[in-house]
Amino acid sequence: MKRGALIGLALLLLFYPFIFTGPFYWDIGVTFLLAAISASAWNIVGGYAGQVSVGHSMFFGIGAYVPLLFYQLWRLPPVLGAPAAVVVSLLLAAAIGMPTFRLRGHYFSMATIAIAELIRIFVGTWDLVGAAIGLQGPAVGRAWWDLTFRSELPYYYIFLGVLAVVLYTTVAVARSRFGFYLRAIKADERAARSLGVPVRATKLKALMLSAFFTSIAGSLYSIKTGFIDPESGFGILVSVQMVIIAALGGAGTLFGPLVGALILIPLQTATNTWFGGGGSGFTYILYGGIILILARFEPGGMHELWYRAAPRLLRIRLPRISHAA
Amino acid sequence: MAGEGCSRQARLANGGVETLIAMLLLQVIVGGLLLGAIYALFSSGLTLIWGMMNFINFAHGEFVMLGMYVALLVVIWLGGGPGAFGFAAAFALFVLGIAVYLSLIRHVMRGPMLAQILSTFGLALLLRYTAFWIFSANFVSLPQSELSGTLNVAGILMPVPQLVAGLAAIVLTIALHLLLTRTTVGSQLLAVAEDRSAAMLMGIRPDRMQALAWGLAAASAGIAGALMAMSYPWSPSVGETFGLTAFVVVTLGGFGSVPGAMYAGLIIGLIQALSAYWLGPIYKDIVVYALFAALLWLRPQGLMGKA
Amino acid sequence: MLLKAEKIVKSFDGFTAVRGADLEVAQGEIIGLIGPNGAGKSTFFNCVAGDMVPSAGRILFDGIDLTRASAEAHARAGIGRTFQVPATFEDMSVLENVMVGAFLRRPHRHEARDHALRIIEMTGLAAQASQRARSLGTPGRKRLEIARVLASEPRLMLLDEALAGLTPAELQDAIGLVRRIHGIGVTLVIVEHIMEVIMTLAERVLVFNQGAVIAHGKPDEIVRNEAVIEAYLGRGHRRRRASS
Numbered sequence: 117m118k119r120g121a122l123i124g125l126a127l128l129l130l131f132y133p134f135i136f137t138g139p140f141y142w143d144i145g146v147t148f149l150l151a152a153i154s155a156s157a158w159n160i161v162g163g164y165a166g167q168v169s170v171g172h173s174m175f176f177g178i179g180a181y182v183p184l185l186f187y188q189l190w191r192l193p194p195v196l197g198a199p200a201a202v203v204v205s206l207l208l209a210a211a212i213g214m215p216t217f218r219l220r221g222h223y224f225s226m227a228t229i230a231i232a233e234l235i236r237i238f239v240g241t242w243d244l245v246g247a248a249i250g251l252q253g254p255a256v257g258r259a260w261w262d263l264t265f266r267s268e269l270p271y272y273y274i275f276l277g278v279l280a281v282v283l284y285t286t287v288a289v290a291r292s293r294f295g296f297y298l299r300a301i302k303a304d305e306r307a308a309r310s311l312g313v314p315v316r317a318t319k320l321k322a323l324m325l326s327a328f329f330t331s332i333a334g335s336l337y338s339i340k341t342g343f344i345d346p347e348s349g350f351g352i353l354v355s356v357q358m359v360i361i362a363a364l365g366g367a368g369t370l371f372g373p374l375v376g377a378l379i380l381i382p383l384q385t386a387t388n389t390w391f392g393g394g395g396s397g398f399t400y401i402l403y404g405g406i407i408l409i410l411a412r413f414e415p416g417g418m419h420e421l422w423y424r425a426a427p428r429l430l431r432i433r434l435p436r437i438s439h440a441a
Numbered sequence: 442m443a444g445e446g447c448s449r450q451a452r453l454a455n456g457g458v459e460t461l462i463a464m465l466l467l468q469v470i471v472g473g474l475l476l477g478a479i480y481a482l483f484s485s486g487l488t489l490i491w492g493m494m495n496f497i498n499f500a501h502g503e504f505v506m507l508g509m510y511v512a513l514l515v516v517i518w519l520g521g522g523p524g525a526f527g528f529a530a531a532f533a534l535f536v537l538g539i540a541v542y543l544s545l546i547r548h549v550m551r552g553p554m555l556a557q558i559l560s561t562f563g564l565a566l567l568l569r570y571t572a573f574w575i576f577s578a579n580f581v582s583l584p585q586s587e588l589s590g591t592l593n594v595a596g597i598l599m600p601v602p603q604l605v606a607g608l609a610a611i612v613l614t615i616a617l618h619l620l621l622t623r624t625t626v627g628s629q630l631l632a633v634a635e636d637r638s639a640a641m642l643m644g645i646r647p648d649r650m651q652a653l654a655w656g657l658a659a660a661s662a663g664i665a666g667a668l669m670a671m672s673y674p675w676s677p678s679v680g681e682t683f684g685l686t687a688f689v690v691v692t693l694g695g696f697g698s699v700p701g702a703m704y705a706g707l708i709i710g711l712i713q714a715l716s717a718y719w720l721g722p723i724y725k726d727i728v729v730y731a732l733f734a735a736l737l738w739l740r741p742q743g744l745m746g747k748a
Numbered sequence: 749m750l751l752k753a754e755k756i757v758k759s760f761d762g763f764t765a766v767r768g769a770d771l772e773v774a775q776g777e778i779i780g781l782i783g784p785n786g787a788g789k790s791t792f793f794n795c796v797a798g799d800m801v802p803s804a805g806r807i808l809f810d811g812i813d814l815t816r817a818s819a820e821a822h823a824r825a826g827i828g829r830t831f832q833v834p835a836t837f838e839d840m841s842v843l844e845n846v847m848v849g850a851f852l853r854r855p856h857r858h859e860a861r862d863h864a865l866r867i868i869e870m871t872g873l874a875a876q877a878s879q880r881a882r883s884l885g886t887p888g889r890k891r892l893e894i895a896r897v898l899a900s901e902p903r904l905m906l907l908d909e910a911l912a913g914l915t916p917a918e919l920q921d922a923i924g925l926v927r928r929i930h931g932i933g934v935t936l937v938i939v940e941h942i943m944e945v946i947m948t949l950a951e952r953v954l955v956f957n958q959g960a961v962i963a964h965g966k967p968d969e970i971v972r973n974e975a976v977i978e979a980y981l982g983r984g985h986r987r988r989r990a991s992s
Contacts, residue, residue, distance in 0.1 A: 163555075170499075170558065215737045218741070221497075222558060226688050230733050231730070234727065234730035234731065234733070237723075237727055237730070241723050291857060292857060293851040293856075296848050297848070299844075300848045302553075303837035303839060304835045304837060306799070306831075308848070309818070309820050310797065310823055310829050310897070311828075312820050313820060356562075359562075363555065397570050398570075401567060401570040404563050404569075404570060407562060408545070408563035409563075411555075411560035412560065415556035415559070439844065
């Protein structure tokens with residue numbers, strides 16, 4: 117039954133643009149995919165390893181800025197900047213993880229938000245990267261490798277491909293020793309240590325893997341929109357969206373980020389439409405409320421809720437996904 | 442002869458300019474320290490919680506911001522003066538702090554890390570954007586009160602509201618420290634921070650003490666907000682900045698150390714003022730966060746904390 | 749000598765929990781560690797396991813100095829331990845828990861899985877292999893902890909009150925399990941309050957009181973030792989015995 121559901125999901129995603137046609141639905145689809153990619157990337161370190169970063173926008177922003185910088189400075193196709201962005205993001209991840217994973221408690225989380233803000237403000241004053249105005253990509257593509265498509269469709273399939281890679285990587289990790297160690301650290305760090313788990317190194321690897329994919333998500337974003345500024349790259353709301361989507365669906369589960377994105381992206385589109393420009397404030401009141409309720413009543417998100425409620429509603433016992441099998 | 446006189450005159454003129462620069466610098470320093478005292482006040486609350494429960498309140502900056510708005514409302518609706526709105530901010534936030542602990546924190550402490558972080562983070566977003574919705578994003582400031590004007594002390598100009606706010610902040614921070622170290626209630630609070638189970642064996646109720654700590658922490662944030670409202674305009678966006686400033690102060694001062702928070706607050710205020718003066722106003726936050734990054738690497742336990 | 753802990757001292761902020769304790773364990777022995785609550789047994793235990801760094805003294809394992817080494821390093825060297833309050837990975841299944849232990853020596857998932865299944869079979873947990881650790885009762889969790897650490901193939905296992913809170917039948921079962929573990933070559937140091945376990949299993953016993961080892965010998969010698977009786981029952985008891 118599970119394999120069938122998986123194939124069904126894959127087909128749905130594959131044919132979505134032909135079921136729901138037109139720019140409006142395609143745009144939502146692209147937004148959904150991007151949100152799912154970012155949240156899945158965050159999920160690796162925040163969900164599986166339990167190291168809650170609330171400043172992940174720093175990796176997203178780097179991923180978004182560097183490609184457009186490559187274009188701005190050297191007129192290169194932005195996509196060439198993506199690998200460079202990844203390298204910078206990995207270095208940053210190491211720089212933050214190494215000192216903070218030594219310490220207990222919420223220190224890591226606090227550090228992520230502070231560093232993300234530092235970068236945001238700094239970038240806003242640095243003329244090389246456009247200061248407060250930001251950077252732009254090629255207005256009209258010079259060739260196909262500039263990846264400036266007028267239709268959303270190519271972007272949809274590129275993003276879908278990347279999402280598939282992220283999900284596949286997540287599964288591979290979850291089934292490996294690395295993945296087991298991550299979950300052990302999240303469950304009980306002290307016990308994990310006593311079994312020989314190299315806690316600091318494992319956390320660091322998780323952060324770097326997560327930074328890798330988050331950076332790629334940022335690159336996808338700026339290549340598609342052709343524009344980036346400090347707020348859309350490094351803003352706190354970028355970080356918040358990743359966390360809330362993963363947590364809402366179920367942090368530490370494979371499909372949690374997808375479910376979360378499925379719920380939140382249409383919701384966000386709706387509230388933005390109803391309340392207009394000033395409504396962006398209301399969207400975030402809603403986000404704050406959702407996060408609070410999740411934290412207080414169901415930190416496991418929809419995933420946990422489903423596994424608790426479904427047996428009673430559907431009167432069946434659901435086997436849990438085990439990575440041991 | 443003429444050459445000598447000229448150079449002496451030149452030297453006098455230069456001496457005048459130097460003195461002026463020195464005076465200006467001194468003024469910047471004093472201003473920085475006064476603001477730093479307020480930082481110290483609201484950061485002591487944050488460090489108290491951290492020391493006690495190994496818990497970071499991501500909504501602490503919003504507590505300061507709310508204190509500022511409480512002050513505004515008291516002035517506008519009740520026409521109260523600094524004493525009134527200071528007390529109101531402290532009281533309102535004290536109640537809010539305890540309410541947040543009882544309804545939210547107490548539950549998430551028992552659960553996974555994700556829930557703990559998300560709880561106050563979500564609270565921060567909720568408070569911040571609700572404030573945006575109610576008060577709009579415009580900057581506001583308190584109308585002039587009887588505490589106005591500028592004092593001239595040995596050539597240094599100090600606006601009265603800032604002076605009063607800074608001094609009040611120092612007094613209150615010291616009072617908090619004395620409360621913790623010299624009273625029975627204080628030692629009970631510290632006992633729970635030190636060793637929860639041992640404290641329970643001594644008949645202290647950790648739950649009550651933690652609730653009290655949250656009340657005190659929120660109150661110190663609220664009253665710090667009210668003090669700042671006397672001298673600076675604000676909007677709901679300041680909560681985010683204050684929250685981060687508090688993080689840096691607490692890290693510099695050492696987790697759980699109120700005296701550490703006091704020294705660190707003054708230092709951060711000073712650094713900020715000097716950065717604004719030498720580098721420009723846009724750099725004042727960057728330098729502070731850069732200091733934080735340096736601390737992360739070199740001395741994460743801060744000045745007075747345990748590693 | 750497999751383990752040599754020499755003159756271990758551990759102080760916290762002015763309070764000294766362990767004041768100069770020694771322990772020597774030869775390969776293949778079963779050592780018991782007893783003493784009243786607060787005597788410093790757990791702290792000493794934690795130092796040997798690498799959870800804490802001793803303030804003074806040395807820990808040599810198979811000739812390697814592990815005094816300042818991390819808990820992970822202790823585990824990799826071959827020291828395994830269980831916890832007084834079971835620290836299983838609640839949301840992972842029994843099999844997944846044991847696999848975490850198995851991964852220490854077997855990095856590849858299939859080998860780890862097969863090894864874990866063998867250990868689960870040996871420790872009598874086969875029926876619950878796919879259940880979440882959270883759903884087991886305390887005796888189940890304690891057994892799971894033993895299985896999990898056993899999967900990491902330790903040469904020395906430190907059991908911290910692993911047999912507490914069991915019914916008589918469960919206790920016999922558990923004693924049998926400890927014997928089987930000893931049988932496959934694991935050296936054991938057991939902290940216990942249940943005298944039956946100590947008498948049945950331990951070849952030698954160390955008695956802790958107020959941070960130091962006050963007696964050391966065979967179980968039947970220890971039980972008759974004056975200092976030990978005094979430690980458990982208080983000085984008054986000795987005076988009363990003398991005057992009777």
